[in-house]
Amino acid sequence: MTSRTAVDVRPITESEFADWQRALNVGFLREPGLDQDILDARRAQFTPGRSLGAFDAGRCVATFRSFAQELTVVGGATVPADAVTNVTVTATHRRRGLLTRMMAQDLTAAKERGDVVATLIAAEYPIYGRYGFGPATSATEWTVDVPRAGLDPRWAGPEDGGRIDLVDAEDVRKLGPELHERLRRGQPGAVSRDELWWRITTGAVRFHPTFHEPYYVVYRAADGRVEGMAAYTADDNWGDAKQPLNTARVKWLTGVTPAAERALWHFLCSIDWVVKVRSGWRAPDDLLPHFLPDPRAAAVTTHADWMWVRILDVVRALEARTYGAAGELVLEVTDRAGLAGGRFRLGASADGAGVCAPAAGSADLTLDVAELAALWLGDESAVRLAALGRVREERAGAARQADALLRTSRRPWCPDVF
Incomplete structure (x- = not known):
C-alpha cells in the first residue's frame, strides 16, 4: 500500500484533465471513459488552481473542484462563496486522508481570496460535518396525483390575464438569466448561475452522450412580462385498458410571484394524458400543495438536507x-x-x-x-x-x-x- 505522504495532492494541469475526469467518473460509479467531444465540453469548467487531484504513481485517484459563486442571505444581500463539487476518492485509496488534504487546501485558498462561506450539495450526510459544513437548507419533492387534485379539467389558461407559452432552448437562454436574478435576489439560499449553466441546462454544451431536450414553458403576466418559467419531461406510459398513465417530471420551475407559480403548476396538471406530476426539488415550505383544491393530492416523495454551508x-x-x-x-x-x-x-x-x-x-x-x-x-x-x-x-x-x-x-x- 502506498503511504499517505507518497500520494501527491495538488491542483491539476490542463494536460491532466482527462485522467482527472476518468477518476471522477470512477468515483461516481459512471462509465470511466468519455468521448472526446464530451471531454472537450467539460473542459469549459476547468479553472487553473480550482481543480485538485490526488496522484499515486502518476495516476489520479481522487478529485475535487471548486468555483466562484454568489449566495443570497436573509435580507437579499449576497456574499462570495466557494462552491465545492466533483469530490471523489477512488475505492482503492479510501481512508488515507486524501479528502481532508484536498479540503484543507481549498478552504485555505478560499479564505485567502476573501470568500465568506463555502457551499456544497452533500451526496452523503456523514462526511462534511467534520470539515465545518452544516446543512443550511433542505429540499422536498412532491408527486401530484392529478385526478385527485380537484382542478377543473376544462382549465385552459390563467384566469389573471396572463398566459402560458411553450418556448425553445434559445428563448430560455435569453429570458432565463434575468428571471433567475429576480428570484435569487429575494430567496435566501439561492445561488448565482453563470452563462455556462444556461448553456449546459439547455443542451448547447453537452456533458453527456445523450441529451433529451425537455419542454420549456413560460408564464407571462397580463402586462407581458415574463414572471415564471419551467422545464419538464414526460414519459409514454399506457395501461392495459388503453388508459394514459403518464408522468410529467419537472426539471426546474422558477416563479417570481405566487401567481406565476400557481399558473405553471396548474398548466402542468392540465396536460392531456398526464396523471402524475413530479415536482423536482422544491423548498420544504413550497406553496405547491396549497395551489390545489385538495392539498393531499401532493404527496411528499422525498425530503432531505440539500445545500450545506461552511462559514469562513x-x-x-x-x-x-x-x-x-x-x-x-x-x-x-x-x-x-x-x-x-x-x-x-x-x-x-x-x-x-x-x-x-x-x-x-x-x-x-x-x-x-x-x-x-x-x-x-x-x-x-x-x-x-x-x-x-x-x-x-x-x-x-x-x-x-x-x-x-x-x-x-x-x-x-x-x-x-x-
Missing part, C-alpha cells in the same frame, strides 16, 4: 444578513480547522441590521462552526440544537433568543444542484 468569516457572514428582532448575543464559535473560530458579539437593531465583532467576556452560546452554518440562513433552531447537545447554553434563554434573531418566516431554499 463569521463577522462578514453575520453582518451580511438581516435579523427578525433587536437584541444582542455573544457566540463562542469553535472551529477545529482554525479558519473561523473565536468569540463574537452580534448586535441586531430594530430595523434588522446586524453588527458583529470579536468580543471579550462570557459567551451566551457555545457552538461549532458547522452548527452556526445550520442556523445562519434561518432554517434551523438553536433550541432544537441545544436539545440535541449540539449547542450549549451558557446563559439561560440564550437559545430561544438566538431563534428570535436568526429564524425566518419563509425557509431558505437552493434551487440548484452543483
Whole structure:
C-alpha cells in the first residue's frame, strides 16, 4: 500500500484533465471513459488552481473542484462563496486522508481570496460535518396525483390575464438569466448561475452522450412580462385498458410571484394524458400543495438536507444578513480547522441590521462552526440544537433568543444542484 505522504495532492494541469475526469467518473460509479467531444465540453469548467487531484504513481485517484459563486442571505444581500463539487476518492485509496488534504487546501485558498462561506450539495450526510459544513437548507419533492387534485379539467389558461407559452432552448437562454436574478435576489439560499449553466441546462454544451431536450414553458403576466418559467419531461406510459398513465417530471420551475407559480403548476396538471406530476426539488415550505383544491393530492416523495454551508468569516457572514428582532448575543464559535473560530458579539437593531465583532467576556452560546452554518440562513433552531447537545447554553434563554434573531418566516431554499 502506498503511504499517505507518497500520494501527491495538488491542483491539476490542463494536460491532466482527462485522467482527472476518468477518476471522477470512477468515483461516481459512471462509465470511466468519455468521448472526446464530451471531454472537450467539460473542459469549459476547468479553472487553473480550482481543480485538485490526488496522484499515486502518476495516476489520479481522487478529485475535487471548486468555483466562484454568489449566495443570497436573509435580507437579499449576497456574499462570495466557494462552491465545492466533483469530490471523489477512488475505492482503492479510501481512508488515507486524501479528502481532508484536498479540503484543507481549498478552504485555505478560499479564505485567502476573501470568500465568506463555502457551499456544497452533500451526496452523503456523514462526511462534511467534520470539515465545518452544516446543512443550511433542505429540499422536498412532491408527486401530484392529478385526478385527485380537484382542478377543473376544462382549465385552459390563467384566469389573471396572463398566459402560458411553450418556448425553445434559445428563448430560455435569453429570458432565463434575468428571471433567475429576480428570484435569487429575494430567496435566501439561492445561488448565482453563470452563462455556462444556461448553456449546459439547455443542451448547447453537452456533458453527456445523450441529451433529451425537455419542454420549456413560460408564464407571462397580463402586462407581458415574463414572471415564471419551467422545464419538464414526460414519459409514454399506457395501461392495459388503453388508459394514459403518464408522468410529467419537472426539471426546474422558477416563479417570481405566487401567481406565476400557481399558473405553471396548474398548466402542468392540465396536460392531456398526464396523471402524475413530479415536482423536482422544491423548498420544504413550497406553496405547491396549497395551489390545489385538495392539498393531499401532493404527496411528499422525498425530503432531505440539500445545500450545506461552511462559514469562513463569521463577522462578514453575520453582518451580511438581516435579523427578525433587536437584541444582542455573544457566540463562542469553535472551529477545529482554525479558519473561523473565536468569540463574537452580534448586535441586531430594530430595523434588522446586524453588527458583529470579536468580543471579550462570557459567551451566551457555545457552538461549532458547522452548527452556526445550520442556523445562519434561518432554517434551523438553536433550541432544537441545544436539545440535541449540539449547542450549549451558557446563559439561560440564550437559545430561544438566538431563534428570535436568526429564524425566518419563509425557509431558505437552493434551487440548484452543483
